[in-house]
Amino acid sequence: MIDFRYHLVSIVAIFLALTVGLVLGTTMLQDPLLNTLKSETSDLREQSDQLRSDKDVADKLNAGGGELISAYADAMLADLLDDVDVVVLESPGVDTATRDELVARIEQAGGNVPGQVVFTDKYVDPGQATFVDELTEQLAEGMRLPKGGAHEKAGAELARAVLRPEDDARGGGDDDAADGSDDEAGEEFDADAVLAGFTEAGLLTVQGRVAERADIAVVLAPARPFTAENAPSPKDAENPPGNDVMLALTRALDDASDGAVLVGGTGSTDPGGLVAQARAEEAAFSTVDSAGSTSGNVVAVLVIADARATRSGAYGIGDGVDGFLPDPLPEPVEKKDADNGNRQQQDVQASASTS
Incomplete structure (x- = not known):
């Protein structure tokens, strides 16, 4: 006959196994996971910096184009x-x-x-x-x-x-x-x-x-x-x-x-x-x-x-x-x-x- 002591021991064994599994899992996966996240974050930061640089160049070109259009607007629109x-x-x-x-x-x-x-x-x-x-x-x-x-x-x-x-x-x-x-x-x-x-x-x-x-x-x-x-x-x-x-x-x-x-x-x-x-x-x-x-x-x-x-x-x-x-x-x-x-x-x- 299965008594209360058996149930208690079984429950303790289950939780102990889960605890050992979590400790081993986090210890074994911690370094690879962190390294992957750091690499992806670095790549995203580089892409963001490149996009920001491209946007700055585009903004300057647009501003220069606007100045050029303003300089010649009188001639372009005269009497139209x-x-x-x-x-x-x-x-x-x-x-x-x-x-x-x-x-x-x-x-x-x-x-x-x-x-x-x-x-x-x-x-x-x-x-x-x-x-x-x-x-x-x-x-x-x-x-x-x-x-x-x-x-x-x-x-x-x-x-x-x-x-x-x-x-x-x-x-x-x-x-x-x-x-x-x-x-x-x-x-x-x-x-x-x-x-x-x-x-x-x-x-x-x-x-x-x-x-x-x-x-x-x-x-x-x-x-x-x-x-x-x-x-x-x-x-x-x-x-x-x-x-x-x-x-x-x-x-x-x-x-x-x-x-x-x-x-x-x-x-x-x-x-x-x-x-x-x-x-x-x-x-x-x-x-x-x-x-x-x-x-x-x-x-x-x-x-x-x-x-x-x-x-x-x-x-x-x-x-x-x-x-x-x-x-x-x-x-x-x-x-x-x-x-x-x-x-x-x-x-x-x-x-x-x-x-």
């Missing part, structure tokens, strides 16, 4: 946007310093920025779609709105409100031009009233005088992708609803003018980024993903000038770009006109010589 009015429309979360630097470069190229339209979080909130739809229909006053969702309609109406009517862009025309400057009831479209309506509804704010002033529009992407607060599901986190709203606006601006440009920083190509989604959808308008740096802001102006010439593309450093900057570079309007005149004169002279 001479007498062109550019309206800037800002997504919620735009970096104001990037906006101000881009505006300064546009003006350096001879362009004029009559003002900005700054959208609020309420405008990109999918829960406000019904409200946006009802407001757009109310402010349209007989305007033929496109088919689609609330923000497609709102985008078309806002594009009409900020862009110069076609007859004005051509330098005149009949008062009752058939370009849609009057609504179906024959009443004049009131751009100021439309902007005021969206403003009073808390959907946007207007800085400056933008009503029917712009030849071309620039839409600024947020500094970081729209947050998960606007993305209730994993699918929405990849393509936040706010992206669909701002892309609908950009498409409407592009359709209503010679072209529109979507400009963002490097974060705009991160997962869920506005520029990333525009490129994934193969948008017809131009995109830039390098704003915020000296070279990136200059590139953005080159792309705006290219869009004025009805050319589009994807530019910057992200996936799927056509290049860092347009190729060939856009020419100043005056030089382009002069070249056309010279070619015409040469054609006349050649024709006269042959006759």
